[in-house]
Amino acid sequence: MKPNRMLQIIALFRSEGGALTAEALAARLGASRRTIYRDISALQAMGVPIDGTAGQGYVLRPGFDLPPIGFSPAEIEAIIVGLALLPASAGGLSAAARSVAAKIQIAQPPKGRRTLPRASxxxxxxxxxxxxxxxxxxxxxxxxxxxxxxxxxxxxxxxxxxxxxxxxxxxxxxxxxxxxxxxxxxxxxxxxxxxxxxxxxxxxxxxxxxxxxxxxxxxx
Amino acid sequence: MKPNRMLQIIALFRSEGGALTAEALAARLGASRRTIYRDISALQAMGVPIDGTAGQGYVLRPGFDLPPIGFSPAEIEAIIVGLALLPASAGGLSAAARSVAAKIQIAQPPKGRRTLPRASxxxxxxxxxxxxxxxxxxxxxxxxxxxxxxxxxxxxxxxxxxxxxxxxxxxxxxxxxxxxxxxxxxxxxxxxxxxxxxxxxxxxxxxxxxxxxxxxxxxx
DNA sequence: ATCCTGCTGCCATTATCCTGGCAGCAGGGA
DNA sequence: TCCCTGCTGCCAGGATAATGGCAGCAGGAT
The missing domain is CATH 2.30.30 (SH3 type barrels.)
Incomplete structure (x- = not known):
């Protein structure tokens, strides 16, 4: 799941607008269908709204909004650590990653913080x-x-x-x-x-x- | 830079309060000094306020609560991609990573079909x-x-x-x-x-x- | 029924990253 | 001065992850 490829997949969906088959993605990205399936699966697992239909292809659903919530300490740590794993080569993302890190407070959040019930x-x-x-x-x-x-x-x-x-x-x-x-x-x-x-x-x-x-x- | 270790380093600083030498961290975490140096460097690179002084050790500066803001699309992509890189073995962080991802909206309405009024x-x-x-x-x-x-x-x-x-x-x-x-x-x-x-x-x-x-x- | 396609499991190969050791430089304290 | 420690570059070995190929199942369209 090369980071680069994942961004490219999202980019392709955004520029295409319509449906894309795994085959098409594989050809465009120089990877195998198997790899594309894995990438799509990974993207979905992290909340990217991609729908796949047999015989049709994949579609990136527009606008997806979630009940606004804060991040728990564990979640913040996950973000921080995740950003650290971004290779410098990831499409000029490192600058963005740095500014993200700066925007997140790592310090122990004030206790008393309330966690919201999450959707299942x-x-x-x-x-x-x-x-x-x-x-x-x-x-x-x-x-x-x-x-x-x-x-x-x-x-x-x-x-x-x-x-x-x-x-x-x-x-x-x-x-x-x-x-x-x-x-x-x-x-x-x-x-x-x-x-x-x-x-x-x-x-x-x-x-x-x-x-x-x-x-x-x-x-x- | 195992994610696990980075979290542990932060945790150690939090529980210790004082200064910690690379040697001490290495001993506590079962890693070499060289690796600790790398980890610290990585943590600093992502904004964790760790100060190192020759002869003294490392100190985690407290309170680092920058005026937090929203994320730009590039930043959100950085987060998303970073989270994807979190190994499943990262100390049970994957669940947190997944919920983080679910909380972030990354989809820009592709090509024109925006119907909801959005902020400027x-x-x-x-x-x-x-x-x-x-x-x-x-x-x-x-x-x-x-x-x-x-x-x-x-x-x-x-x-x-x-x-x-x-x-x-x-x-x-x-x-x-x-x-x-x-x-x-x-x-x-x-x-x-x-x-x-x-x-x-x-x-x-x-x-x-x-x-x-x-x-x-x-x-x- | 038959395509086309999504989707999954398995496995060997390949690429990538992590790690530790070594050497060396720098800066502060005794 | 000497010692402790931070910090960096380099490199080889090892661990880990990514990839692609194969086979097979499932669901929608024609």
Missing amino acids: SSTAAEPALLRRAMREERRLAIAYRGQDGAISHRAILPVASVTRADAAFVVAWCELAEDLRLFRMEAIEDCILPGGGFAGRGAALRAELDARTFASIALA | SSTAAEPALLRRAMREERRLAIAYRGQDGAISHRAILPVASVTRADAAFVVAWCELAEDLRLFRMEAIEDCILPGGGFAGRGAALRAELDARTFASIALA
């Missing part, structure tokens, strides 16, 4: 899906862990995502409850985009959200 | 700063473009961020208005973390936000 690993793609559903006004099917621990399956029309220091939520029209509901992000166990949308209802739903929530807070 | 390029660091301010309950100073186009400078205590298909907002206590306000993300022209926090007020602000907005929406 099976739902790493969740924020991306959520954004996409909001953007394209499409129905989202989720497996949701209620406060009693029971899993329920629901179809929701997402309207907004709310992120705070202590938790992240999705505001959505719940077709089960026939009302707007707050869903805790970390309680969404699974999440897919089935067929069906709510084209045209987005604005109305946002208006209802405004009326019921932000009406009392002035827009600066 | 000059404020790319904004989301990261915002997160940090929320997390650490620190005051944020912003240059804000009002609806009339005039720029005003305000100090705000950020409480939550709200993302919708058509816009993104920050909900914050505005010290100018002495009230909760909605700020349009794309209208934040500049954004820094000056001194001063609001430790302890975070929960109260979140409670007020809840009371004034989400009280009418049930938590699923």
